[in-house]
Amino acid sequence: MASSPGSSSKPTPELSLFHVTMMGLGMMIGAGVFLGMGISIGEAGPGGVVLTFALNGLLAMLTALTFAIYTVRFANALGWPDGLYKLFGAANPQSVEMTLVKIVAVVTAITFIYINFRGASETGKIGAFITMGQTLFVVTIGVVGIVTAIKDPARLANFTPFMPKGWSQLLVTMGFTYVAFEGYEVIAQAGDEAIDPRRNLPKAMIYSVCIVTTIYILVAFATVVSVKTGTQGVEGPAWQWIGSFHEKGFGEAVSRLMPFGNFILTLAVIFSSTSALNATIYSATRASYALGRDSMLPKFFALIHTAKKTPYGSLIATSVVILIVTTVLPTKDVASSASIMFLFLFFMVNLCVIKIRRSMADELTYGFLMPLFPLFPILAIICQIVLAVWLVHMSIIAWIVAPIWILIGLGIYWFYARSRATTTEDEILILEEQKHHKKPLEGKYPIMVAVANPANATQLIQSTYRLCGAKDAHLELIHMVQVPDQISLHDAEKYTHIGKEGLFEVMLSLALHFPISTTIRYCRNVARGIVSAIREKKTKMLVLGWHGATHHTLFNLGSKIDPIIEQSPCNVVVLKGCGGNKVFKSALVPIAGGPNGALALEIASILTAPDEGMVTAFSVDTGRGVVDFDQFVGVNSKKFDIPRENLRTKTVKAESAVKAILKEAKNHDLVVLGTTHKPLLAQMGRMSLPEKIACRSPKPVVMVKSDSGVRSWIRRWI
């Protein structure tokens, strides 16, 4: 009945937008709000509790937007502690009913494990039915609260004083109730089984957060107006009375609001706990299935049942963990660490979304593009750090348990998964790596030269020779193998001969003069492969060639060069038409005053003939303000040790800087330009000035980009 793991065995897509939205809602509406409401009113006051849920909703939305971008690609295995919290959070381990509670818990868990085994459709339908029930209950409470306030407006006086213990308490209650907004990430696990996942999963995440925020605000409002001050048993302000019951405060308030309030609340708790468990089993099963499929866990986790199409291997493993935790471990301590793990998970997702957008923006196609990127992930990261730090005051055990749990996960990855993980199409493979020197490289300046083919190699040799000589460099030659998408990466080796010829050309000329290493790598995206190698080799300067012509509507210089210039964490030198045995007696360096201009001056002084070479620092006064040209040149000539007799300055007045520079370029052998330092978004619209000159100049051109570290990154990206 069971099939072995393989690419042909996949769960079938059966879950609609409604099903996955309900799955997210089911995970969120539960003990977090039911138990947190009373305590929050006691801490933050009547107004503070409403504000707590409103602001937490906004924070949850920021992370949901991040999640929505990569829902189909990401999975997590941290869902089950939250479900346990919702299911057993209210149980007192010391109570005499403990055994009975545990038996009920085990029976309930087994029931939902079986439902999950039956298939995603059954899981989704039953989960949706249960979630509808619990949503209906909480909406009813909210509506009754509004009707009560309309009928008896005097109850609105319960909101005064608004924040009796001060506004600082808001942070306390936000951290405490954030668990009520954790759960929408379970939707990400449904990628394999959702219908039209790239459209439906992001929508489901955002819908569920919006719905739950509205419901929570309604319920918080209803809780505050549910009690009338001065009625039987209510002494003092209403918020104080509700708060005095702590986690039972919400139940007491609802029982005052409507008949059978406590009974309805009990039903709501049962519905929410069971739906959370259902979604939790589903989530944990799919996460471990995905890890098994990618060989990061044993293949047992990737087993799919032939008839039911459910991942029964991971379901068995999940069931064992859930049943052990249910019967043996103190759930209160496990649950307390769940919040930290969720915050850690959200924190990682927000970091990853920034990193992936930066390094794979030209490879991934997006079902949803976040507005004002990366503002929302950064805001969410800051808020999550604040909330996580605050949890130290709530539970020290949580800050011990959660890091241990995370370390276990890292240990499994490091000692088991890392060496076994299936190679994906997005990875970078090292096909060949050789050192052609025996001398130590300490103190040598690492320069990397990207060689595409023999013709490109000859373009690079002379300039590389000069750069290496001036910098006392160690040379790393890299060739990224370009393999068509339809060809398997295992066949990449067949495409290395052109690169080997190119590397040989460069080595033939330079190996006697400088220590050289070579590396041939494969990556579907050449730019990402080169940037990755730069990071790995700690390269300080990258040299590459550019053919000059560009007809691409998306890129300024080219689909490979643009991302390399944008992302390389080192100085970049792009050479156009610098091949052969050209002698550059005079170089033109247009200056705008930025860090790239300074590097351009240095490179120009290196590439021009040592004795008779002349560098002209050139500035165009277009009437829009000019940099302190003489000071800039003076400072940088000293910095880079450029002899003053080999450096002159020239300023002209002109309406068009491009025309003036191109006109002046005719009198020189070489043009050296700094790339634009405008933000990337501004460059998307139209080509910037340096790129225009580089494209139109009939003379050899060198474009340079200086690495200015974090400051440069922030300026370019935000």
Add this chain to the structure above:
Amino acid sequence: MDKDVLIGIILTAAALLTVITLTVLSRVSIERIASDGFKTARQTLKGKNNGK
């Protein structure tokens, strides 16, 4: 009306309104991208800046 109540109402309304606005805008964006075809970040931004 008490100053704290006024600030509280404004903050709550603003937070809820922002959540709803982001939901609506995201939905429009998701539907548009789904109908126009999935694109890379550069393709989408370039299209926007060119007024396409």
